[in-house]
Amino acid sequence: MMPTLGPSVHKILITVSIALVWLARPLSSAPQIPSIDWDKQKAEILQHYRALVQIDSSSPPGNETKVTDYLKKVLDAEGIPSKTFALDPNRANLVARLKGNGSKRPLLILAHTDVVPVHREKWPVDPFGAVMKDGYIWGRGTIDDKDKLVAMLTIMLLVKRSGAVLDRDLIFLAEAGEEADPHGVGINFMVDRHFDEIDAEFAVTEGGSARLEDGRVTVVQIGTTEKLPKRARLVATGTAGHGSVPRVDNAVVHLAAAVAKVGTWETPMHLNETTRVYFERLAAMSPPDQAARYRALLDPQRAKDVQRYLAENEPAHYSMLRTSVVPTMLKGGVGMNVIPSEVEATLDIRALPGEDIGEFFNQMGRVINDPAIKIVPIPATRPEAPPSRLDTEMFLTLESVAKRLYPGVTVLPSMATGASDMAQLRARGIQSYGIGPAVTEADRIDYGAHGDVERLSEASLYKFVEFAWTAISAVAIKK
Numbered sequence: 001m002m003p004t005l006g007p008s009v010h011k012i013l014i015t016v017s018i019a020l021v022w023l024a025r026p027l028s029s030a031p032q033i034p035s036i037d038w039d040k041q042k043a044e045i046l047q048h049y050r051a052l053v054q055i056d057s058s059s060p061p062g063n064e065t066k067v068t069d070y071l072k073k074v075l076d077a078e079g080i081p082s083k084t085f086a087l088d089p090n091r092a093n094l095v096a097r098l099k100g101n102g103s104k105r106p107l108l109i110l111a112h113t114d115v116v117p118v119h120r121e122k123w124p125v126d127p128f129g130a131v132m133k134d135g136y137i138w139g140r141g142t143i144d145d146k147d148k149l150v151a152m153l154t155i156m157l158l159v160k161r162s163g164a165v166l167d168r169d170l171i172f173l174a175e176a177g178e179e180a181d182p183h184g185v186g187i188n189f190m191v192d193r194h195f196d197e198i199d200a201e202f203a204v205t206e207g208g209s210a211r212l213e214d215g216r217v218t219v220v221q222i223g224t225t226e227k228l229p230k231r232a233r234l235v236a237t238g239t240a241g242h243g244s245v246p247r248v249d250n251a252v253v254h255l256a257a258a259v260a261k262v263g264t265w266e267t268p269m270h271l272n273e274t275t276r277v278y279f280e281r282l283a284a285m286s287p288p289d290q291a292a293r294y295r296a297l298l299d300p301q302r303a304k305d306v307q308r309y310l311a312e313n314e315p316a317h318y319s320m321l322r323t324s325v326v327p328t329m330l331k332g333g334v335g336m337n338v339i340p341s342e343v344e345a346t347l348d349i350r351a352l353p354g355e356d357i358g359e360f361f362n363q364m365g366r367v368i369n370d371p372a373i374k375i376v377p378i379p380a381t382r383p384e385a386p387p388s389r390l391d392t393e394m395f396l397t398l399e400s401v402a403k404r405l406y407p408g409v410t411v412l413p414s415m416a417t418g419a420s421d422m423a424q425l426r427a428r429g430i431q432s433y434g435i436g437p438a439v440t441e442a443d444r445i446d447y448g449a450h451g452d453v454e455r456l457s458e459a460s461l462y463k464f465v466e467f468a469w470t471a472i473s474a475v476a477i478k479k
């Protein structure tokens, strides 16, 4: 039956259409983002990027001060004030700040300046040559993390040149010691000793990615949270003795059984806001059988059924659903005819944000169910922090800019199974988001971060800088 519209319904419709007209009006409050001629900008981006890759800052030893010296020179030439902070004079951090009108809290953009070491014999080109070949720039750090470093540097230069009024301070941090930092020269030094220099409402840094398929960006992942290393040792004790006489309290036998139990333990599954949205959106873009599995995860009745499949076929997704327990080292024994009285295993445990780790160890103890085994926690290297929210201005802007720049893209908030320097920032209350340039799946596997060889396509570099600039300037510049 078709109901006729009464007068009150008409009134609602009129009100709705007025509202639509209001929404469609030119937004006088929209930020006055200066438009950039990206074709003209390319040469400068490439010049700084190649110069940064050409500085060997592999850590250890790092030598990040060579990088901050370079950055300082570039910033000085533009009249952008910067300061360096160094616990170790060879491993300086640099902070530059463009002042805003103070109406909002600052935005921190950061990248690390060190890179992982290289095995030179694996490289077809000089790893610190920033060689340009086949449309790529090749070199250690091209993906991790000098792409983000040049993006953040370029944003500072462009904001300064534009003369735009900022609603909030824009802070640039080039940090040392992300890859290897036994002495705490990087993020820990900055957070513990100079937090006022980098305190902000939002941070944007590495920790995200984008997928390039047939020349089109299909997925943008924005890092919003990460698992927390909470490692432990399993220590088994028994009676020492002669290898010719079997003993029921043989520590090796008890340890082996315990390792097998925890290594195959299907720990409880939990979703948080990030992983729930991640699997919902992943289901929406996946082929039917895959989509059905991701949807099953959202249904407590069916979630159990797909765990085995994920464990065998999509281990990273399996890990994203739970606090994971992975045996990584075994230690024990002094001779082939000696029963040792103590042997141990190391477990790389990665906890979900918010996991009650004491209770988790109790549960693990019940799974092992052996008084000969002691669980000994290893002190955590990162602080605990809640996930960054998906409803902040920063996240929503990154999301909308991704959709605008890459039509048809799916934006996924993501939880890293590994750990990053965002942990320290989130623990201090900064809503922190990870971004990254678009790469093909093949490039991600063969030429990705920490791989034998690293490279980034020139086109992806420029598009990434444009993406970062568009989102960051929109959040910083006066509305």
Ligand SMILES: [Zn+2]
Pocket (backbone or CB within 6 Å): 112, 144, 145, 178, 206
């Ligand atoms: Zn990195």
